[in-house]
Every structure is written in C-alpha cells, then in structure tokens.
Amino acid sequence: MSNGGKTRAWVEVDLDALRANFEMIRERAGASVALIAMVKADGYGLGAERVVRALDPLGPWGYGVATAEEGAVLRGCGVERPVVVFSPLPPGAEEEAAGAGLTASISELAALDRWAAAAEGSLDFHVEIDTGMGRSGFDWRAVDRWAPGLEQRLSDRVRWTGVFTHFHSADDPDGGAVAEQWERFRSSLVKLPVPRSDLLVHAANSAAALRWPEYAADGVRPGIFLYGGDPAPRADGIAPRPVAAVRARVLLVRDVEPGTTAGYGASYRAAERERWATLGIGYGDGLPRALGGAGEALIRGRRAPIVGRISMDLTVVDVTGIPGVSAGDTATLIGRDGEEVITVDEVAARVGTIGYEILTGLGPRLPRLERNGRA
Numbered sequence: 001m002s003n004g005g006k007t008r009a010w011v012e013v014d015l016d017a018l019r020a021n022f023e024m025i026r027e028r029a030g031a032s033v034a035l036i037a038m039v040k041a042d043g044y045g046l047g048a049e050r051v052v053r054a055l056d057p058l059g060p061w062g063y064g065v066a067t068a069e070e071g072a073v074l075r076g077c078g079v080e081r082p083v084v085v086f087s088p089l090p091p092g093a094e095e096e097a098a099g100a101g102l103t104a105s106i107s108e109l110a111a112l113d114r115w116a117a118a119a120e121g122s123l124d125f126h127v128e129i130d131t132g133m134g135r136s137g138f139d140w141r142a143v144d145r146w147a148p149g150l151e152q153r154l155s156d157r158v159r160w161t162g163v164f165t166h167f168h169s170a171d172d173p174d175g176g177a178v179a180e181q182w183e184r185f186r187s188s189l190v191k192l193p194v195p196r197s198d199l200l201v202h203a204a205n206s207a208a209a210l211r212w213p214e215y216a217a218d219g220v221r222p223g224i225f226l227y228g229g230d231p232a233p234r235a236d237g238i239a240p241r242p243v244a245a246v247r248a249r250v251l252l253v254r255d256v257e258p259g260t261t262a263g264y265g266a267s268y269r270a271a272e273r274e275r276w277a278t279l280g281i282g283y284g285d286g287l288p289r290a291l292g293g294a295g296e297a298l299i300r301g302r303r304a305p306i307v308g309r310i311s312m313d314l315t316v317v318d319v320t321g322i323p324g325v326s327a328g329d330t331a332t333l334i335g336r337d338g339e340e341v342i343t344v345d346e347v348a349a350r351v352g353t354i355g356y357e358i359l360t361g362l363g364p365r366l367p368r369l370e371r372n373g374r375a
C-alpha cells in the first residue's frame with residue numbers, strides 16, 4: 001500500500017479484516033447457510049468492486065445491491081453469482097436490471113408484470129414479505145390476496161427463486177420484535193403456492209445473523225459487520241475487525257498564544273499556550289461536521305481533541321502535550337494508531353448517528369487504498 005506521500009487524506013480498506021468478518025458470520029450462521037454479502041452503496045462506501053474481489057474466493061452465495069446500476073457494475077467486473085436488487089426497481093429500470101441478469105425483489109404484482117415484460121430469456125425474482133418494516137414487500141397478513149396472482153404469473157420467463165423479509169429491530173437485545181416478525185414470516189411461508197424447498201428463504205441482516213442464528217433460515221444478508229461496524233455489541237465477545245481507517249496528513253503545526261481562536265464562529269479559544277495541528281480533511285470529505293469540539297484524532301498513538309468547528313477541507317486538533325508532532329505526520333480520524341483505536345461506531349455515537357451513515361458518507365475526495373489485498 002502506498003499513497004506516494006502526496007495524498008492529504010485517504011481511506012484504508014483492510015481486506016484481510018473484511019474476509020475475517022465474513023468468516024465470523026459464516027461460522028455463526030452455519031456452513032450450510034447461504035451468505036448474501038450486501039455491497040449496496042458501493043460496498044458501504046469502501047468500494048463494491050474491491051469488496052467483491054476479496055470475498056468472491058470465499059464462496060458467498062451471491063451479492064445484494066440497492067439499484068440496477070449497482071448490480072450492472074458488479075457484472076461489469078465479472079461477477080457471475082446471483083445479484084439481488086433489494087430495493088423495488090423504479091418503473092423503467094427493469095431493462096437495465098434484466099440486461100445485467102440481476103434478481104429483482106418483488107413487492108407487488110404490477111412490478112412482476114414489468115419484470116416479465118423486460119425478460120428476453122428467463123429472469124429470477126425473490127418475493128419480499130413485509131412483516132413490519134413498512135417500506136416494501138407484500139403484506140404478510142394478506143397472502144391469500146396476492147399469492148394466487150403470483151402463481152398465475154409464473155412462466156418460463158420469470159422464475160420465483162427466493163422469499164425474504166427484513167427485521168426492523170435486530171439490533172435490539174430484546175428479541176421480542178424479531179421473534180414476532182419471524183412468526184409473521186413463517187406463517188406466510190406455509191401459505192405460499194410453491195414448495196418451500198424451491199425457494200431460498202432469508203431474513204437476517206448482520207445483527208440478526210450474529211444474535212439469532214435460529215432465524216438464519218437458508219441464507220443471511222450481512223452488511224455492516226463485514227465492514228467493521230458493530231450494529232449490536234453482544235456479551236459473547238464476537239466483534240468485527242475494523243476494516244476502514246480514515247487518515248489525514250498534518251499540514252501545519254503552530255504554537256498559539258492564549259486567546260487564539262479556531263475555526264468558523266471562533267467557537268474555541270485557547271485558554272493558555274497551546275500547540276495546534278491543522279489536518280488536511282474536513283466535512284467535504286465526509287468527516288461529520290458535528291465532531292467539531294466533540295471528536296478526536298489519533299496522532300503518534302495519542303488522542304488529540306478536535307478544536308473549533310470543522311471546515312470543508314481542514315480540521316484543527318490540539319496536540320499540546322504530544323511530543324514531536326510535525327507537518328507530514330499522519331493523523332487517524334477512524335482506525336488504529338499504536339495502542340489507541342477510534343472505531344466507526346465511536347465516531348457515530350459521538351454525533352448521534354450509526355456507523356452505516358459514517359461509512360457511506362465518506363466522500364469521493366478520499367482515495368480508497370487497500371491493505372492486505374491479494375492479487
């Protein structure tokens with residue numbers, strides 16, 4: 001891995017950690033369970049193509065994306081396994097999805113009609129059953145109303161190969177909501193007009209796959225855990241290895257007089273003589289602006305608080321008491337430096353959001369550099 005010493009800020013993607021996280025999920029779910037690696041939103045911001053290149057040799061069943069374009073990109077880099085589009089396709093996107101040989105998820109009969117119309121040869125689809133998520137899927141209470149229509153529409157052109165639901169509260173240690181949704185799902189499955197054995201049945205995201213292997217069914221759909229986010233820390237001590245590190249160079253180091261202010265709004269004022277380092281990263285790179293005055297960076301293995309507001313391109317940290325900091329040093333906003341680590345979940349918690357939003361918010365200005373990649 002090299003950044004040529006030039007880059008001001010970047011994201012490191014640790015592919016060994018990604019692979020280890022995949023294996024942890026597989027171990028938990030069971031070797032016979034299909035793994036659908038979720039690579040939507042460009043592999044949670046880390047690069048779908050490199051994620052797929054790293055995971056494909058491990059034998060996932062397939063991949064999950066959100067859009068036809070994302071699926072077509074995977075085909076463009078040679079992926080031959082099933083690729084399921086988990087969001088409903090907007091009318092008009094069927095042709096691109098069909099052309100790329102993707103598997104649609106179907107939430108209404110009209111969408112299945114459009115899918116059949118787009119088929120040149122034969123196309124696969126999975127049926128989504130809404131058991132409480134309320135954003136897509138056929139209503140679990142009304143199987144008798146939609147299942148006959150589905151059955152009528154089956155043909156050589158459209159093949160029904162899977163059925164799934166999505167848990168809304170798998171990250172809640174109280175499994176009550178998951179159990180209720182599972183029961184709703186199960187009660188719909190038994191009413192479907194095709195044999196259960198013809199369908200890949202799947203429900204669990206990362207949190208559910210880790211906490212409730214009893215709902216692994218035929219397949220699980222891990223996303224965030226692969227990328228080092230822990231949606232629901234558990235007592236069993238199973239935690240993902242960090243995959244993403246966000247680093248920035250120190251551009252300037254200055255000793256400032258008491259009363260010196262930092263950033264827009266001059267919201268921070270040095271109480272005494274302090275040493276500040278200016279980092280080449282800002283909210284224009286996806287570093288959450290709310291970390292201003294609240295977050296930290298690691299420099300020389302020590303924590304340095306972010307002072308004042310974060311600018312679009314620059315962030316100031318207080319390095320008073322960290323000896324030897326100089327221009328050209330590398331600061332870590334997310335990731336490990338020596339004994340210290342700032343996890344993506346720590347950053348998310350500081351700004352009141354979730355690791356998913358932090359990762360997918362990392363901007364295109366940050367080059368993604370691979371660590372431990374194998375050719």
Ligand SMILES: *Cc1c(COP(=O)(O)O)cnc(C)c1O
Nearest residue numbers: 038086166205206221222223224
């Ligand atoms: C994003 C997504 C997942 C993965 O969820 P994680 O919490 O990231 O593991 C699984 N299933 C569906 C339908 C999704 O949209």
